[in-house]
Amino acid sequence: MPQQTKVDVALSCPVPIAATESILLGHGSGGRMSAKLLREILLPALQNPVLDRLNDQAIVDVGGSRIAFTTDTFVVKPLFFPGGDIGTLAVNGTVNDLAMGGAKPLFLSLALILEEGLPIDTLRRVMESIRVASALAGVVVVTGDTKVVEKGSGDGLFVNTSGIGLVSSGVRLSVDRACPGDLVLLSGTIGDHGITILSQREGLEFESAVHSDTAALHGLVAEMLRASGAIHCLRDPTRGGLSSSLNEIAERSNVSIELQECAIPIRDEVQGACEMLGLDPLYVANEGKLVAVVEPAAAESILEAMHQHPLGREAKIIGSVTDSHRGMVTLRTRLGTSRIVDLLSGDQLPRIC
Amino acid sequence: MKYLDEYRDEKIARGIVAELGRRATRPWILMEICGGQTHTLMRYGIDEMLPAGIELVHGPGCPVCVTSLETIDKAIEIASRPNVTLISYGDMLRVPGSRTDLFHVKAQGGDVRVVYSPTEALKFARAHPARKVVFFAVGFETTAPANAMAVWQAKREGLENFSMLASHVLVPPAIRALLSSRRNRVQGFIGPGHVCTVMGYREYEELIREFRVPIVVGGFEPLDLLEAILMLVKQLEEGRAEVENQYVRSVTYEGNLLAQKVLREVFEVCDRKWRGIGRIRESGLNLREEYAAFDADRIFGTVGVTAEEPAECISAEVLQGLKKPTDCSAFGTRCTPENPLGAPMVSSEGACAAYYQYRRHALTAKAEH
Numbered sequence: 001m002p003q004q005t006k007v008d009v010a011l012s013c014p015v016p017i018a019a020t021e022s023i024l025l026g027h028g029s030g031g032r033m034s035a036k037l038l039r040e041i042l043l044p045a046l047q048n049p050v051l052d053r054l055n056d057q058a059i060v061d062v063g064g065s066r067i068a069f070t071t072d073t074f075v076v077k078p079l080f081f082p083g084g085d086i087g088t089l090a091v092n093g094t095v096n097d098l099a100m101g102g103a104k105p106l107f108l109s110l111a112l113i114l115e116e117g118l119p120i121d122t123l124r125r126v127m128e129s130i131r132v133a134s135a136l137a138g139v140v141v142v143t144g145d146t147k148v149v150e151k152g153s154g155d156g157l158f159v160n161t162s163g164i165g166l167v168s169s170g171v172r173l174s175v176d177r178a179c180p181g182d183l184v185l186l187s188g189t190i191g192d193h194g195i196t197i198l199s200q201r202e203g204l205e206f207e208s209a210v211h212s213d214t215a216a217l218h219g220l221v222a223e224m225l226r227a228s229g230a231i232h233c234l235r236d237p238t239r240g241g242l243s244s245s246l247n248e249i250a251e252r253s254n255v256s257i258e259l260q261e262c263a264i265p266i267r268d269e270v271q272g273a274c275e276m277l278g279l280d281p282l283y284v285a286n287e288g289k290l291v292a293v294v295e296p297a298a299a300e301s302i303l304e305a306m307h308q309h310p311l312g313r314e315a316k317i318i319g320s321v322t323d324s325h326r327g328m329v330t331l332r333t334r335l336g337t338s339r340i341v342d343l344l345s346g347d348q349l350p351r352i353c
Numbered sequence: 354m355k356y357l358d359e360y361r362d363e364k365i366a367r368g369i370v371a372e373l374g375r376r377a378t379r380p381w382i383l384m385e386i387c388g389g390q391t392h393t394l395m396r397y398g399i400d401e402m403l404p405a406g407i408e409l410v411h412g413p414g415c416p417v418c419v420t421s422l423e424t425i426d427k428a429i430e431i432a433s434r435p436n437v438t439l440i441s442y443g444d445m446l447r448v449p450g451s452r453t454d455l456f457h458v459k460a461q462g463g464d465v466r467v468v469y470s471p472t473e474a475l476k477f478a479r480a481h482p483a484r485k486v487v488f489f490a491v492g493f494e495t496t497a498p499a500n501a502m503a504v505w506q507a508k509r510e511g512l513e514n515f516s517m518l519a520s521h522v523l524v525p526p527a528i529r530a531l532l533s534s535r536r537n538r539v540q541g542f543i544g545p546g547h548v549c550t551v552m553g554y555r556e557y558e559e560l561i562r563e564f565r566v567p568i569v570v571g572g573f574e575p576l577d578l579l580e581a582i583l584m585l586v587k588q589l590e591e592g593r594a595e596v597e598n599q600y601v602r603s604v605t606y607e608g609n610l611l612a613q614k615v616l617r618e619v620f621e622v623c624d625r626k627w628r629g630i631g632r633i634r635e636s637g638l639n640l641r642e643e644y645a646a647f648d649a650d651r652i653f654g655t656v657g658v659t660a661e662e663p664a665e666c667i668s669a670e671v672l673q674g675l676k677k678p679t680d681c682s683a684f685g686t687r688c689t690p691e692n693p694l695g696a697p698m699v700s701s702e703g704a705c706a707a708y709y710q711y712r713r714h715a716l717t718a719k720a721e722h
Contacts, residue, residue, distance in 0.1 A: 022460045032691055271354045277469070278701075325714045334361045335575055337398025339711040345690040346447075 026346020030240025033346045054252065055175055056097040056235065059167055066169065068103035070094060071162035079122065079157055081200050083193075083211030086159055087129030089287060092216045093238065094163040095137045099218035100234045100290065102173045102225060103165030105137065110144040110161055115154035126157065137216035139163065165218075170229060177232040178253035178293040182321040185292040185299065187220065187306060188213070188314040190242050191270040194284035199273065206276075210269040215288030220311045227305035230298035236290045240344070241283040245291055246329045247343040259319035259331045259341065282331075282341055283348045293321060360574030361397075369579040370402050376586050380406035382538050383585055384531075384674045386524060387545040388415030388702025389573050395707035397575045401715065407582065410538070410674030411707075413527050413630060414545055416492040417444045417700035418672060421626040423660040424520040425450035428489045429458055431518065431653050438464040438481070440474040441489035442496075444700045449693060451660045471503035478507070478515040487649045490519045495547040497521045497638055498612035501619035504640065504647050518649040519640055522625055524548050525556050526636035531673055532564045539674055541585040543578065544570035546600040551616075553608025557596045565594045572600040619644055628696055629672040668695035671704055678705040685709060 026033040043051065050058045057070035074090045084092075091108065098105040110130065114123065134141055192213040199208040217236060224231060233253070237245035242264070250257045266281050274281045288311060294302050299317060306312030324330075329341040385391055391411045394400060400409060413419050429450045432439035439455070446455040446465060459465040464484075468474055471488050478486035490500040500517065507515040524545055531537055544557060549570045557568050567588040571581030581599040588595060598604050616638070625637025640648045650656050666683055670676040678684050678697065688694040690706055697703035701710070 022457070024456050024460050026456070036691070268354050271357070275357065328714055330714055333397050334358075335363050335366050335397050335399070335402065337401045338714070339396060339398050340714050342710045342713075 024346070029344065029347040030238075030244050031344040031346055034240075035343070053174060053176070054248070055101060057101040057103065059101055059103075066167040068098045068101045068165040068167050069162070070097040071160065072097060073158065073160040075155065075158050076197065077155060078197075078200050079126065081196055081212055083196060084214040084287075085126060085129050086157060087126040088133045088214050090159040090161045091130055091133035091137060091139070092214050092287060094161040095139060095216040095218055096236045096288075096290075098163050098165040099216070099221045100173065100236055101165075101167060102171035102221060102234070103167045103218070104222070105139045105163055105165040105216075105218050107142045108134065108139050108161050108163045110141050110159070112144070112146045113154055113158040113160075114146065114148045115156050116148060116151040118156050122157070126159075133216070137218070168225075171225060173231060173234050175233050175235065175249055176252040178249050178255050178257070178321050179232065180255055180321050180323040181296055182232060182293045183296050183299045183317050184246070184257060184259070184319040184321065185294060185303060185306070186242070186264065186316055186318045187217075187290045187292075187312045188288075189265045189267050189270065190237070190286055190289060191266060191274065191281035191284035193287040194241070195270045195273045197285070198277070206273070208269055208273060210267060210273070213286055213288035215311055217288065217290050217311060220290070220306065220309045223305045223309050223312075224292065224302050227301045228294070228298040230295035231292055231302065232295070233293045234290055237286050239285050241281070241285055242291065243280075243282040243329060243341045244343060246341070249291075249293060250329050251327050253321075254326050256322045256325040256327070257319055257329045258322055258324075258338075259329065261331050261333050263316055263318045265314050265316055279348055283344055291318075357574070360572075360576045362576065365576055366402065366579055369576070369583050370404065373407065373579075373583050373586055374404040376583070376590055377404055377407060378590060380408065381540050381586060381589050382408045382410060383541045383543065383582060384410045384412045384539040385543040385571070385578070386412040386414040386528065387543075387547065387573075388418065388700065388704075389547065390543060390545070390571065390578060391415070391704050391707050392702050393573050393575060393578055395711040398711070398715075399575060399578060400712075402579075403582070407586065409582075410677070411671070411704035412531075412542075412674060413627065413672040414493065414524065414548075415697065415700050415702040415704070416496070416522070417448055418668070418696040418703045419522060419627045419629065420445070420448065420491045420520055420696070421628050421660075422451060423626070423658050424491075424518070425454075426660050427650065427653075427655040427658050428518055429453060429455060430655055430658065431487055431649060432458045432463045432465050433461075434653070436483070437485045437487060438466060438477065439487050439489055440466045440468055440477065442469075442491070443467045444702075445489060445491060447693075448696055448699050471500050472506075475503050475506060475512065475515060478512055479510075482514055484514060485652075486515050487653075488515070488517045490517050490521065493522055493524055493545065493548050494552045494616075495545075495550075497620065498551060498609070498616050501615045504619050504644055505615060507647055508644060513646075516647045516649040516652050517640065519620070519638065520625070521620065521638035522627065523622070523636050523638065525560060526633050527627070527630070528560055528568075529563070530630065530633045530636070532560070532566060534673065536673075536675055539566070541567040541569070541589055543581045543585065544568045544596070546570055546572045546577070546604060549598075549600070549604045549608065551609050551612050553606050554596050554598060554604065555606060555608075561594050561596055567594045568596050570596070570598045570600050570604050572603065627672075629668040666695040668697050668705075671697055678708040681705070685713060
């Protein structure tokens with residue numbers, strides 16, 4: 001027998017890094033790092049009952065009217081991509097945040113941060129997209145602001161939009177209202193937007209037929225609310241994907257959500273790209289999809305209403321709310337086994353091999 | 354989806370599990386070598402399906418997990434220098450070094466970038482001749498040929514601002530080291546399908562002659578792994594110890610000869626320190642003397658950098674299959690993906706992270722009963 005290597009079993013492990021002291025990209029991922037930043041740094045300074053609900057929008061009472069109010073900032077790269085651009089996202093994103101509270105979106109503000117050197121023609125194209133998207137959504141941009149920063153201090157163009165809308169008196173949607181027994185509905189395929197953006201990234205370009213799903217969802221929401229009042233929560237799973245939205249619901253409502261892997265619609269192009277890149281589509285961003293948690297008796301009629309709307313044709317029941325692992329999302333796999341769908345720490349990183 | 358769903362079919366999976374139940378007359382301890390396989394096992398809950406008595410322990414095949422602390426420290430030091438762009442695969446950025454990680458270097462102004470392929474790093478070097486571009490090359494025999502090709506190409510082009518911090522590792526010496534350990538429990542191995550796609554499986558025959566242990570080269574889909582487990586159990590029950598190939602749609606006996614040629618041209622075998630395991634003889638690949646001009650370790654003078662790894666966690670035992678991640682008292686409490694005590698909690702291929710990400714609920718359920 002040849003000479004064998006003897007292994008010295010030395011316990012070895014790196015020292016933990018002390019508390020993170022500067023902002024990392026992962027703090028903007030919508031995962032656990034984002035949640036921690038919110039909980040430890042941002043919320044303590046602002047505490048109030050409206051903000052503490054942590055919904056996509058605040059709903060406040062003003063002179064007897066229920067006003068929904070929200071804001072969102074857009075920092076997408078590249079600025080233009082198949083299916084849309086930063087302008088369409090900025091309108092639809094804020095409209096959707098209002099819609100998830102059951103509001104009829106009315107007015108938007110628009111703030112632009114322009115980097116020195118940005119071609120005026122780029123700005124012109126983005127403004128045209130904003131015009132078209134707001135006309136389609138039936139909202140009016142009524143106020144705005146423009147700032148220019150030195151070259152190197154921005155990334156071409158950052159856009160912020162805020163929006164207000166009106167909520168009817170009977171509507172009460174909130175991330176903490178999911179109950180055991182409820183069913184989870186998804187309006188269509190997941191991962192389209194995120195994979196579109198990835199396919200356009202410098203250094204990663206791959207050919208793909210998929211395009212961003214960016215769309216304003218308030219029309220779909222209105223149809224769903226018309227069909228039934230038994231909707232408990234609505235979320236649009238953007239950054240962080242379906243898993244992050246469902247984890248927020250599970251945590252805030254103190255319930256467990258069990259998904260059926262086979263029921264979640266995913267385009268072959270998206271699934272294929274995810275397999276190739278080692279990504280899980282459950283964590284990939286969407287810009288025109290919603291999840292709804294609804295009472296079981298009303299699920300069929302709500303689903304039917306969704307199917308009648310162009311943005312809900314592929315809607316499906318993808319899971320149910322239980323009380324077995326409170327605060328967690330689990331998934332019944334194709335093999336009939338069960339696993340966790342965890343909130344990621346930071347961004348989803350591609351695997352090495 | 355075609356070519357995927359076929360390998361994730363519940364009925365066939367249940368059939369293989371039933372066959373396993375009929376075949377196994379006693380307990381067996383098997384190890385999957387590759388972190389990608391660990392990931393699949395956890396993600397699909399295959400451990401939940403297996404008959405009692407068939408135990409899977411998780412091997413050292415996670416490139417992020419076994420890259421030594423001093424190599425990470427070298428990368429961090431190089432990335433912190435002015436005029437340098439350090440490029441690597443995404444997972445490497447989160448791995449803690451002695452004091453910090455590459456994500457923090459990036460946040461402090463270091464130019465650290467993520468790519469999917471080393472040719473992207475070459476492209477970047479061509480486009481930015483004033484910057485020193487360093488590719489941080491880790492991984493097993495799988496990623497080594499593409500990295501070798503990048504250096505080969507850089508030399509051919511005379512691309513002077515490109516270099517490589519190479520820390521490749523080899524699977525067969527690691528298996529030899531595990532089997533040589535007096536504490537070894539593993540009775541059969543699921544071989545690394547991607548590594549063998551490149552290298553073939555001739556070199557695994559030598560291990561079998563030495564140690565009389567069955568090895569089945571396996572793929573990465575649930576049915577691949579279940580089939581490989583069944584093939585191993587059949588061998589063990591029949592008293593055979595052979596190399597068999599389950600992953601026939603990708604692996605051949607000889608492997609990819611062209612890839613092996615470029616590997617030999619650019620790299621040479623060297624001793625390598627594995628994080629959590631220690632130094633293993635002839636278990637790594639370094640750039641050959643002819644490519645010294647592209648060796649970042651020499652260019653940046655980091656050859657002598659060493660780091661002592663303090664005894665904080667049980668990753669050594671986890672990486673050798675001696676313990677499960679859940680045997681660690683820090684698992685899920687003091688050690689989480691946000692605050693990893695050890696590398697196996699960092700990469701999605703690391704055993705601790707895979708348990709944390711996919712199986713935590715089963716563990717709490719067990720604890721409650």
